[in-house]
Amino acid sequence: VMTTCEKIRTINASGQLWLRPSYRATGPVMMHKNAYVQYVPLGVLGVISWSASYFERMVKKALEVNGHDPDLVQTVTGFGEAGAALVSDPLVSKIIFTGSPLVGKLVMANAATYLKPVILELGGKDPMIFCNDVKFKDVIPWAMRGCFQNCGQNCCGIERLFVYESIHDAFLEAIQPKVEALRQGIPTASCGSTGHVDCGAMVMDQQMNIIQALIDDAVAKGATLHCGGKRNANLKGQFYEPTLISGITSEMRIAKEEVFGPVMCVIKVPKDSDEECVKLVNDCDFGLGACVYSQSQARGERICQQIRSGMCNVNDFGVGYLIQALPFGGVKDSGFGRFAGPEGLQACCLERSIVVDRIPGVRTSIPPPIDYPVQKDKGLPFARSLIELFYIESVWGKIKAIVGLIKYG
Numbered sequence: 001v002m003t004t005c006e007k008i009r010t011i012n013a014s015g016q017l018w019l020r021p022s023y024r025a026t027g028p029v030m031m032h033k034n035a036y037v038q039y040v041p042l043g044v045l046g047v048i049s050w051s052a053s054y055f056e057r058m059v060k061k062a063l064e065v066n067g068h069d070p071d072l073v074q075t076v077t078g079f080g081e082a083g084a085a086l087v088s089d090p091l092v093s094k095i096i097f098t099g100s101p102l103v104g105k106l107v108m109a110n111a112a113t114y115l116k117p118v119i120l121e122l123g124g125k126d127p128m129i130f131c132n133d134v135k136f137k138d139v140i141p142w143a144m145r146g147c148f149q150n151c152g153q154n155c156c157g158i159e160r161l162f163v164y165e166s167i168h169d170a171f172l173e174a175i176q177p178k179v180e181a182l183r184q185g186i187p188t189a190s191c192g193s194t195g196h197v198d199c200g201a202m203v204m205d206q207q208m209n210i211i212q213a214l215i216d217d218a219v220a221k222g223a224t225l226h227c228g229g230k231r232n233a234n235l236k237g238q239f240y241e242p243t244l245i246s247g248i249t250s251e252m253r254i255a256k257e258e259v260f261g262p263v264m265c266v267i268k269v270p271k272d273s274d275e276e277c278v279k280l281v282n283d284c285d286f287g288l289g290a291c292v293y294s295q296s297q298a299r300g301e302r303i304c305q306q307i308r309s310g311m312c313n314v315n316d317f318g319v320g321y322l323i324q325a326l327p328f329g330g331v332k333d334s335g336f337g338r339f340a341g342p343e344g345l346q347a348c349c350l351e352r353s354i355v356v357d358r359i360p361g362v363r364t365s366i367p368p369p370i371d372y373p374v375q376k377d378k379g380l381p382f383a384r385s386l387i388e389l390f391y392i393e394s395v396w397g398k399i400k401a402i403v404g405l406i407k408y409g
Helices: 002-018 052-065 080-088 101-113 136-152 165-180 205-220 274-282 297-304 341-346 379-391 395-408
Strands: 022-024 033-041 044-048 092-098 118-121 126-130 158-164 224-227 243-246 263-269 291-293 349-357
Touching (some): 002 341, 044 080, 092 101, 101 118, 126 136, 136 158, 136 165, 136 263, 136 291, 158 165, 158 274, 165 224, 165 263, 205 224, 205 243, 205 263, 263 274, 274 297, 291 297, 341 349, 379 395
Parallel strands (some): 158 263, 243 263
Antiparallel strands (some): 022 033, 224 243
């Protein structure tokens, strides 16, 4: 909710500024022109998201309060057929999709048939890095928040926790009681709960099977399961116990595949090596976000700059999404294109290049030697002199070019 409120505030404060014509340098040849980029609304956008109904209510109310027709926004609920209909509809100018890489590739393939542009936000396998100089009291709350917020169902949630070797064992000892203390249940009073809940249910029952398969594969290959690792037998519904697992290695599926659930995967960084840490982090097909914790901000920034991701925070988690002037998006299997910021708003527009006269009455003309039909003996020497005048670096060369223009002009 806070992120949505900040998005509304940011668009109100900066949206018009971001969509103003963007004036560009014209260069020496076109110095008599003004050039700018105009941002023109694309029209109907097909936004495919698993939380569409939540946003629809807010958008419709905002439109109504400001005197606009709330039916400007419509929600189509469904599965593959509904998405395919949006992609193929000629009235839909662009597709913005949030979901899995598998479905994202299908959306992109279908959109290619109609040469329809897409923005894909396809989840992540975000790392959180704890260097050997961190203080547990400062970082443990962020590890808990990053892994278990929204029961781990967060595209930019923490899926891989890299802990340097010299603090690895002590970290596990300190974090396990925290994970075991998490309260799971139904958070709403209407369902008979007091609301004293840290982790709720999974959105889809199928995801429970995916998580279990990843956990089982990791344990079979030598990982240590400290707590959780199974469905919650004490609750009816789609509840997976908050889980702590360590000893994760690159050959385990859980090191590479998205969990999207309440699982903290701890990976040891050997020899407290920043270089080895970066190698481990980048050994993944996803690249959405990342965060690095260190007592040295300079060290944290150096590590961040080597991570192949669309976003990175130093000594913080997820705050980039609360700065809505920043673009949100990733690389590799996390997709491409951006939400938020001027980049995200401009992505909803047609970028139209406009060129007009700078000085009234001064217009571009075609010199006679290169006007069609081109003068055989003068055309090419004149064109060569014109190019040299503007682009040769030496003063003497420019003088020779002027002479050539006079001679062949």
